[in-house]
Amino acid sequence: AQSVTQPDIHITVSEGASLELRCNYSYGATPYLFWYVQSPGQGLQLLLKYFSGDTLVQGIKGFEAEFKRSQSSFNLRKPSVHWSDAAEYFCAVGRNTPLVFGKGTRLSVIA
Amino acid sequence: GAGVSQSPSNKVTEKGKDVELRCDPISGHTALYWYRQSLGQGLEFLIYFQGNSAPDKSGLPSDRFSAERTGGSVSTLTIQRTQQEDSAVYLCASSDRDSLNYGYTFGSGTRLTVV
Numbered sequence: 201a202q203s204v205t206q207p208d209i210h211i212t213v214s215e216g217a218s219l220e221l222r223c224n225y226s227y228g229a230t231p232y233l234f235w236y237v238q239s240p241g242q243g244l245q246l247l248l249k250y251f252s253g254d255t256l257v258q259g260i261k262g263f264e265a266e267f268k269r270s271q272s273s274f275n276l277r278k279p280s281v282h283w284s285d286a287a288e289y290f291c292a293v294g295r296n297t298p299l300v301f302g303k304g305t306r307l308s309v310i311a
Numbered sequence: 312g313a314g315v316s317q318s319p320s321n322k323v324t325e326k327g328k329d330v331e332l333r334c335d336p337i338s339g340h341t342a343l344y345w346y347r348q349s350l351g352q353g354l355e356f357l358i359y360f361q362g363n364s365a366p367d368k369s370g371l372p373s374d375r376f377s378a379e380r381t382g383g384s385v386s387t388l389t390i391q392r393t394q395q396e397d398s399a400v401y402l403c404a405s406s407d408r409d410s411l412n413y414g415y416t417f418g419s420g421t422r423l424t425v426v
Contacts, residue, residue, distance in 0.1 A: 303352060304353050
């Protein structure tokens with residue numbers, strides 16, 4: 201069965217610091233992988249996605265993620281966090297079936 | 312339309328009443344998905360439409376939940392005899408499964424509160 205694990209429920213980082221949000225998945229074949237961001241009271245916005253090819257993918261707002269098949273991971277990174285990045289982040293996996301989402305990681309940014 | 316539209320944005324209902332939640336997907340998107348988001352629980356898949364048919368309704372929690380899609384466009388999620396545990400944010404998404412730019416576009420959701 202497909203599943204996504206986001207080990208960190210809540211992360212706090214200082215503005216300007218680097219960020220890495222972890223995502224591990226279980227999927228029977230080569231998956232499509234996604235990261236979404238949800239700001240308070242908003243719907244989910246797609247940050248980036250991986251289908252195939254280059255394992256390092258660039259997204260919006262300066263985010264990137266790296267697909268590591270050997271580790272079944274798709275971690276999200278940003279070199280320098282801005283206060284506006286405070287939100288909930290969801291990793292998702294799927295291909296020919298509806299996406300399965302992780303439970304999310306809440307990011308807080310402090311001055 | 313330009314995005315996925317959901318209505319109402321907020322709904323407060325009394326336990327035992329029926330509610331209807333509406334989703335208007337992006338024009339031309341053939342696939343439509345309903346998810347439920349409860350506090351701390353992430354997104355729970357409910358049902359998926361391809362055109363007007365629902366190949367996967369495995370996530371509907373009980374027979375009180377039903378959904379339909381007409382004209383390959385608007386979808387309605389109906390919850391009968393609402394219970395307090397139905398309180399959640401109901402999210403709708405649409406996608407063009409045949410597009411190389413495949414990905415879900417989400418609406419802002421309907422926050423349902425059962426009192």
